[in-house]
Amino acid sequence: MTKQEFKENMILLRRQVEMLTFDLGMRAEFSTVNTMYRPMNIECYYEIRLEYKGYHTSDMFNNTMTFGTEDINKVAVALISSFFADYVGAISLRVN
Helix, strand or coil: CCHHHHHHHHHHHHHHHHHHHHHHCCEEEEEEECCCCCCCCCCCEEEEEEEECCEEEEEEEECCCCCCHHHHHHHHHHHHHHHHHHHHHHHHHHHC
16 A cells, blocks of 8 residues: 555544544544654554543554555444453453
8 A cells, every 4th residue: 555545544544433433422533653663664654542431542553554445434443343342341350
């Protein structure tokens, strides 16, 4: 995936995640990450941080990850589903 294709897909992913998290009352932050130590084939990183009731996760994407525009909804749903699986796991640890 080229750097431009990656950026365009991340814009679409951001919009999709924002729409889904809005209805759930979650907070989503998106940022580009500049890191000095990275493999030569990785041109850019993107971080998505999700937060809900004090619990947060952070996921990193880079331009070597391949997903097309037809996969945007699946990736957004997978991110949010993974977040809530971790959230429920953390709650169960506190309860026990």
